[in-house]
Amino acid sequence: ETGVTQTPRHLVMGMTNKKSLKCEQHLGHNAMYWYKQSAKKPLELMFVYSLEERVENNSVPSRFSPECPNSSHLFLHLHTLQPEDSALYLCASSQDRLLIDNEQFFGPGTRLTVL
Amino acid sequence: AQKITQTQPGMFVQEKEAVTLDCTYDTSDQSYGLFWYKQPSSGEMIFLIYQGSYDEQNATEGRYSLNFQKARKSANLVISASQLGDSAMYFCAMREWNNNDMRFGAGTRLTVKP
Numbered sequence: 117e118t119g120v121t122q123t124p125r126h127l128v129m130g131m132t133n134k135k136s137l138k139c140e141q142h143l144g145h146n147a148m149y150w151y152k153q154s155a156k157k158p159l160e161l162m163f164v165y166s167l168e169e170r171v172e173n174n175s176v177p178s179r180f181s182p183e184c185p186n187s188s189h190l191f192l193h194l195h196t197l198q199p200e201d202s203a204l205y206l207c208a209s210s211q212d213r214l215l216i217d218n219e220q221f222f223g224p225g226t227r228l229t230v231l
Numbered sequence: 232a233q234k235i236t237q238t239q240p241g242m243f244v245q246e247k248e249a250v251t252l253d254c255t256y257d258t259s260d261q262s263y264g265l266f267w268y269k270q271p272s273s274g275e276m277i278f279l280i281y282q283g284s285y286d287e288q289n290a291t292e293g294r295y296s297l298n299f300q301k302a303r304k305s306a307n308l309v310i311s312a313s314q315l316g317d318s319a320m321y322f323c324a325m326r327e328w329n330n331n332d333m334r335f336g337a338g339t340r341l342t343v344k345p
Contacts, residue, residue, distance in 0.1 A: 220276075
């Protein structure tokens with residue numbers, strides 16, 4: 117596997133379910149990110165991890181819970197979601213969070229539907 | 232306030248022709264970076280090109296070039312010799328020295344006609 121992978125690619129869940137999204141990067145990067153992409157809205161940064169430490173939480177509801185056990189893996193734990201949480205969830209990584217010219221490498225995303 | 236503005240929700244271009252996708256940005260930082268990404272229907276965001284605020288020359292990567300006009304705060308993407316596979320969403324993004332988060336515009340949907 118190369119680049120950034122995400123599983124599952126598609127997920128349908130009820131409002132009372134608990135599920136997790138997984139992201140893995142094979143690039144040796146130090147920073148990882150979760151983004152939410154809803155229809156007709158720009159990408160929204162949800163969480164940032166640098167060297168496995170969470171450095172940013174952009175006022176995301178507590179029903180989203182990130183976990184970064186090591187620099188290669190990032191999870192997003194979901195519980196009691198709302199229908200408006202249906203979106204494409206993208207994971208990304210970059211070599212260094214602080215360098216301006218570091219592009220972010222994205223995974224293919226998980227398409228989440230909350231019923 | 233919106234940091235990145237892409238005023239073209241959708242654009243059409245004939246195959247083999249060039250197209251310009253507009254992007255304007257707002258920042259008070261002197262040091263910042265501008266990025267363009269392509270998002271096909273598969274969902275993955277693909278990095279295309281980067282322009283640093285101190286770069287004196289416009290960035291180029293193959294068929295992609297960036298028309299950087301610093302005084303006007305614009306960073307338009309030019310795609311030359313369009314191909315059918317160029318049909319996708321295109322996002323402009325910026326990172327600032329004082330805010331490391333990458334901020335994205337709303338995107339432009341490009342459709343290449345055969």
